[in-house]
């Protein structure tokens with residue numbers, strides 16, 4: 148009897164790290180240097196290629212900030228993001244006008260996963276914005292969005 152229980156339990160444990168690693172950010176020096184000073188390194192897998200191109204073509208007007216960088220680095224980071232971009236899995240990466248979404252937090256996949264969070268929760272001073280992933284996902288920088296690492300701050 149003991150053996151019958153042990154095997155599924157072991158398989159479950161083995162499956163966890165692979166899942167947690169799903170969104171780890173591949174190493175890329177310029178991306179780390181240019182894209183982590185104002186917020187965490189968002190996982191490239193969470194937007195599709197067209198969205199990343201649009202983000203990287205609009206850095207001078209980046210969500211109210213000027214995040215522009217020199218052309219060579221911009222092209223290198225854009226190539227990196229496009230190479231690791233998510234596919235259909237991100238779901239709904241265009242807005243109602245057919246333009247690529249610029250925000251992970253506006254994709255259908257994100258909205259589905261966060262459906263149960265109330266509007267007032269997003270506005271808490273400790274959270275401020277859905278873009279502030281690390282407020283709730285303590286291990287987000289390591290690509291771990293697992294349920295057991297989630298703490299919604301008061």
Ligand code: HEC
Pocket residue numbers: 181182183184185186189202206209210211212213214224249250251252253275276277278279
């Ligand atoms: C000067 C500061 C700054 C820099 C540098 C910067 N960003 Fe941002 N970024 C912001 C701000 C501000 C927001 C909006 C945050 C919010 O809504 O709370 C944002 C949001 C984003 C979002 C949308 C998050 C979401 O899902 O809502 C993406 C994607 C993003 N940035 C990518 C990048 C990339 C790629 C780089 C590097 C090329 C970069 N950012 C560099 C300031 C910056």
Ligand code: HEC
Pocket residue numbers: 193251252260261263264268269274276277278279280281282283284292293294297299
């Ligand atoms: C207000 C807290 C909060 C913020 C901020 C937040 N999340 Fe979440 N996230 C959650 C909760 C709670 C769940 C779990 C929902 C469930 O399982 O019902 C979740 C689930 C997820 C999942 C699914 C995990 C899985 O195992 O299926 C992903 C991926 C995710 N979030 C990514 C992000 C990203 C990326 C950001 C930032 C752009 C973000 N989240 C911002 C609270 C948050």
